[in-house]
Amino acid sequence: MSRQKQGGKPAETKDGGTLAAAHTTASGQRQTDILSAGSPGLSAWLKEHGEEPFRAGQILRWVCQRQADSFEEMTDIKKDLRERLARDFVVPRLALLDQAESGDGSVKYLFGLSDGQAVEAVLMAERDHYTLCVSSQVGCAMGCAFCRTGAMGLSRNLTAGEIVAQVRDALTLAPGKMRLTNLVFMGMGEPLANYDNLVAAITLLMDADRGFAFAGRKVTVSTAGIAPNIPRLGRDTRASLAVSLNAVDDALRTRLMPINATYPIEDLLAACNRFPLQKGRRITFEYVLLAGVNDSVTEAKKLASLLHPKRAKVNLIPYNPHDASPFSRPSERAVRDFQQVLLDRHYTTVIRKSRGADIHAACGQLRAKALGE
Ligand code: SAH
Numbered sequence: 001m002s003r004q005k006q007g008g009k010p011a012e013t014k015d016g017g018t019l020a021a022a023h024t025t026a027s028g029q030r031q032t033d034i035l036s037a038g039s040p041g042l043s044a045w046l047k048e049h050g051e052e053p054f055r056a057g058q059i060l061r062w063v064c065q066r067q068a069d070s071f072e073e074m075t076d077i078k079k080d081l082r083e084r085l086a087r088d089f090v091v092p093r094l095a096l097l098d099q100a101e102s103g104d105g106s107v108k109y110l111f112g113l114s115d116g117q118a119v120e121a122v123l124m125a126e127r128d129h130y131t132l133c134v135s136s137q138v139g140c141a142m143g144c145a146f147c148r149t150g151a152m153g154l155s156r157n158l159t160a161g162e163i164v165a166q167v168r169d170a171l172t173l174a175p176g177k178m179r180l181t182n183l184v185f186m187g188m189g190e191p192l193a194n195y196d197n198l199v200a201a202i203t204l205l206m207d208a209d210r211g212f213a214f215a216g217r218k219v220t221v222s223t224a225g226i227a228p229n230i231p232r233l234g235r236d237t238r239a240s241l242a243v244s245l246n247a248v249d250d251a252l253r254t255r256l257m258p259i260n261a262t263y264p265i266e267d268l269l270a271a272c273n274r275f276p277l278q279k280g281r282r283i284t285f286e287y288v289l290l291a292g293v294n295d296s297v298t299e300a301k302k303l304a305s306l307l308h309p310k311r312a313k314v315n316l317i318p319y320n321p322h323d324a325s326p327f328s329r330p331s332e333r334a335v336r337d338f339q340q341v342l343l344d345r346h347y348t349t350v351i352r353k354s355r356g357a358d359i360h361a362a363c364g365q366l367r368a369k370a371l372g373e
């Protein structure tokens with residue numbers, strides 16, 4: 001499979017992001033990224049060009065399910081239409097700039113974008129499947145005090161096509177026979193700050209007929225807490241929700257996560273209550289444990305009472321140290337004591353093991369290493 005960088009300067013969108021949709025060929029012709037166009041964009045093009053609507057499904061199935069890299073390969077589509085599609089659309093691949101494999105089977109990819117920026121995606125090996133940790137932005141504007149990506153600031157939003165392309169590329173790169181069935185938006189960036197592109201990407205990723213057919217309960221969006229977009233996400237997609245809580249009182253949470261000054265804990269939890277939960281599903285609350293900062297048993301008890309009576313489960317993430325923040329990881333004992341309080345109150349509580357710690361797997365760290373940041 002060939003992996004090349006696409007040429008051309010991406011166009012600016014009204015929210016300051018870039019539109020992967022726009023590529024310029026050597027002859028100066030503008031082309032649209034077919035993963036950004038998705039079903040709505042392609043259907044509109046077909047209508048405009050007097051083609052039958054069912055072609056959209058045929059073409060997208062080639063790209064999403066059969067991993068076609070060119071229109072040439074789409075042999076059940078008439079030649080003339082293939083040529084016109086190739087003039088107006090590109091089938092994007094990201095440039096694989098770097099990859100690092102961990103002893104535990106995880107692989108971290110550094111993907112280059114058409115404007116020279118780079119994002120990470122981490123393929124995590126579970127018992128019987130892979131989970132891909134996907135990025136939604138280059139950098140992040142939220143400025144959380146413990147986060148490597150936060151220290152970079154925001155460069156730009158990813159386009160829907162760039163989000164989907166991480167998954168499409170990982171599907172072909174994933175080693176062995178294990179299937180990539182789960183996606184978590186826990187890579188670089190704040191997904192709910194890039195809302196429209198996120199929803200367009202998830203729509204194609206979950207489209208069982210023409211897209212990638214990921215199941216709703218296996219696609220999880222993690223947010224720092226942009227409260228108004230939480231119920232919206234539940235209405236616009238069937239994705240699962242994870243919320244990075246990380247502190248149980250507003251003063252500390254604002255210090256760790258400045259977004260809390262805009263959407264304090266009460267507003268955030270109220271927004272979670274308005275998230276339409278599908279039957280049998282729960283909201284995941286993530287809690288990064290920072291030694292001596294937010295890891296006391298008193299805070300664990302407060303966390304349990306804050307979540308009560310939500311349909312919630314808890315993901316404890318022992319801090320992954322990096323040189324852009326001053327925190328340290330609590331002892332195993334402190335982590336277990338914190339967990340026990342929640343278990344005693346009947347919350348499913350898992351300690352997320354630090355997968356790929358030897359490959360700089362914490363958010364933003366491979367990029368920092370590769371680009372010498
Ligand atoms: N912006 C989104 C998703 C990306 S961050 C969010 O904040 O939810 C994904 C998760 O990684 C978040 O729960 C965040 O709190 C956590 N995280 C960030 N930096 C970390 C670090 N150094 N160690 C452990 N967890 C970290």
Ligand code: SF4
Nearest residue numbers: 140142144147150224
């Ligand atoms: Fe952004 Fe999430 Fe990192 Fe906060 S934790 S800076 S929201 S990526």
